Amino acid sequence: MRAPIGLRISSRRRALGISQAALARQAGISASYLNLIESNRRQVGGALLLRLAHELKVDIGELSGEAEHRLIAEVDEALADPVLQSAEFGGLAARDLVAQQPAAALAIARLHRAYLSAQASADDYSDRLRTDPLLAELLHRVLSGITAVRSSAEILEDVADLDEAERRRFVASITRETRGLTDVARGLIGQFEQEAKGRRTLSPMRELDDLIFERDNYFPALEAAAAELRGEIVRAGAFGEATLTDLLERGFGVRVVRSGGRELDALGFPGQYHFNPETRVMWFQSSAIAATRQFQLTRLYAELAASEVIEREVLAPELGSPAARRLGYRALGSYMAGAIVFPYAGFLGDAEAVRYDIEALRQSYTASFEQVAHRLVTLRRPGEAGVPFGFLRSDPAGRLTKHFPLPGLPMPASGHACPLWAIYAAFRTPEALVRQVVQFADGSRYLFIAQAHARRVASFADRGAIHTSVMLACDVLHADRTVYATGLDFADPTADVPVGPACRLCTRRDCPDRQEEALMPGGQPSAVRAPLVPRRFDVGEAG
């Protein structure tokens, strides 16, 4: 799915009227090598792509076609949707469409988002109808009420010799039951109205994705405010839990409390920490590790001291819905906390010095694997960027619960990824780092590093804590800047693990681990879960 970078380089070069030889000289490579790059016969990335972008006076994103990449991936996902399974799209349909009809491609991507969102809420409703105990109770009351009314009405109509007392008794029963039914009907309507207001959709997450992608996961205003807050904190004492606790108490009247029990937040959620704005108490369960306490105290400090900065960012046009703005506020609050705990320049310098060794960085910054990994993906300051990483987090059911896209890396936006990815292998060896060099069907190669960990439990009764797995991905072009390349032979692609984005989006027909049908060029279904003896009524085929 690589965009034709070579073509972009050559057309930009021609537009500027520079010869191939001149550009090659300026970029420090041979003219013949540049020729190979321009004709897409050599991959280009990392420092060389930066130099070329600099010489051609364009943004690196423009050369690598990141926005197009993302649109191609979205259109691919739309075309791979099971509802379109029997439609005949060629393998390059998405790329062709984006190249030739970008507006139509965007429309398809948006429609697909809207469709997924509608499907999610339809699933929610059908789940509710099937399993919701409240709804079941209301429906039971409706049927009981109707039964009583019908039975009494039949008695009034059919029994000719009812005495007056009996007649009154059954009329009263009908009156009572119909009143009851009215209340139930109101309850039902209220139930659905409430649902419609707060229903889960995929769109808010996508809106937030768009914002993060649009800003390349870098928010200068938040970085500036974070630098200022970091300054305030270190003027008051050494950066850490003690100073933060002191500042929160003196500046905002917040009391930090730790205890062993389970406490629910205002919404009834039993987290490891929560803040009660009424009592001004920031509570941590005794199991919350130092990294969690430091990070969450920083986040609280950021939200209290610089709420207007976060609010301004949340008003971005990408975040159209209130749900997206709420998600955005949460995500950007965490971003700011990360920027305070890991100040940009110092952290980038430290990361480069230890070659992005996450363990080493954890020790220096009293931070968790996930906190360090998350901050690494935000080191995208123009002119002062770190290695570009994508970020994924999965629960043990395989569902992706958090992600930051890496341009070019085909990453599903929801659901689960390819089961071969290191993010899942990491569950087999919790707390140990798993690394993997993968190759996608289009030949693009990435280094994946993942680690699974469980939150610390507070007591025996709390023993059910689940593991989550966090993964960073970087293009192999940048991998040698990291400690994780040590001992790996990137020159030999035969050692790569052949992977896809997710079964549904994967074109590898020969994968023995395929779990789900994929879109096949020409609408041919694959052989997953087919009968041993071929039949004509294959999945997705009408005749």
Added chain:
Amino acid sequence: MGVDVLIAEDEPSILDSLDFILRRAGFSIESVTDGDAALAAIRRQRPRLVVLDVMLPKRSGFEVLKQIRADAVTRDLPVMILTAKGQAQDRQIAEDLGASSFITKPYANAEVVGTVKRLLAETR
């Protein structure tokens, strides 16, 4: 002296109309409003037939039915299940547990009376 029909139903209006239509059809009636009381009444009153609602307090109609079929004394007692949940799996559970008949609310009075008459005629 046993009664003809024991009705186990917790909705007062439904119980009232069931009691009325079955009495008018000529049966002697005893009624209870929860599952435990149903089992106690079956032991004490020896009814010839039970009209059993599924969603009863204390012990569900299905549990009561299971107990009836497990006890050698009541094993052959005809049981008519009444339910507001008409789903296939409820009908299946009722059949598996040995219900004699299964009626879904809202029902027609004639359906209930007709079924009770038929079941009692079969046991004679």
